[in-house]
Amino acid sequence: MTEDMTGASWEQGSQWYDSEAGPLVRPYAMTGxxxxxxxxxxxxxxxxxxxxxxxxxxxxxxxxxxxxxxxxxxxxxxxxxxxxxxxxxxxxxxxxxxxxxxxxxxxxxxxxxxxxxxxxxxxxxxxxxxxxxxxxx
CATH class of the missing domain: 1.10.10.10 (Winged helix-like DNA-binding domain superfamily/Winged helix DNA-binding domain)
Incomplete structure (x- = not known):
């Protein structure tokens, strides 16, 4: 487990995920x-x-x-x-x-x-x- 600058922890190699905010990839990024x-x-x-x-x-x-x-x-x-x-x-x-x-x-x-x-x-x-x-x- 690693922490980023915001203090959110995530496992290396997994999707970026903040347990409080959910996925960090926004829908507009998925659709360009x-x-x-x-x-x-x-x-x-x-x-x-x-x-x-x-x-x-x-x-x-x-x-x-x-x-x-x-x-x-x-x-x-x-x-x-x-x-x-x-x-x-x-x-x-x-x-x-x-x-x-x-x-x-x-x-x-x-x-x-x-x-x-x-x-x-x-x-x-x-x-x-x-x-x-x-x-x-």
Missing amino acids: GRTQPGPAGARFDLIALVTLDPGAPAVDGDTALGPEHRTLIDLCRTETQSVAELAAGADLPVGVVRVLLGDLLELGCVTVTRPVPPAQLPDERILREVIAGLRAL
Whole structure:
């Protein structure tokens, strides 16, 4: 354990961490000061579903990706997750996750889909009538 000039202690080789203040890397540093996702028209609602693209280029040696990008890729590797789940799993603010997902979308690493809005789903009454019609055959 070492102490810095402020008296905060941290283990050498670990992330900078102050037990009272939390992580010392601020969100704007993770996103390079950006607040909006890159691709125009990309919408990252909390319920948008993010999937790792199986045809994605290998990003293991890509130095342009930070550790936060890699964390999101690892979380998507096992299953499709919503933006909210990714933010919770990566322990990052949603705004940061949206910007990082924009980067991954531009690189072709992930695909983003939005669930069908309830207004676009078929009416239950119509489905019941179809079932009744099929039974009558």
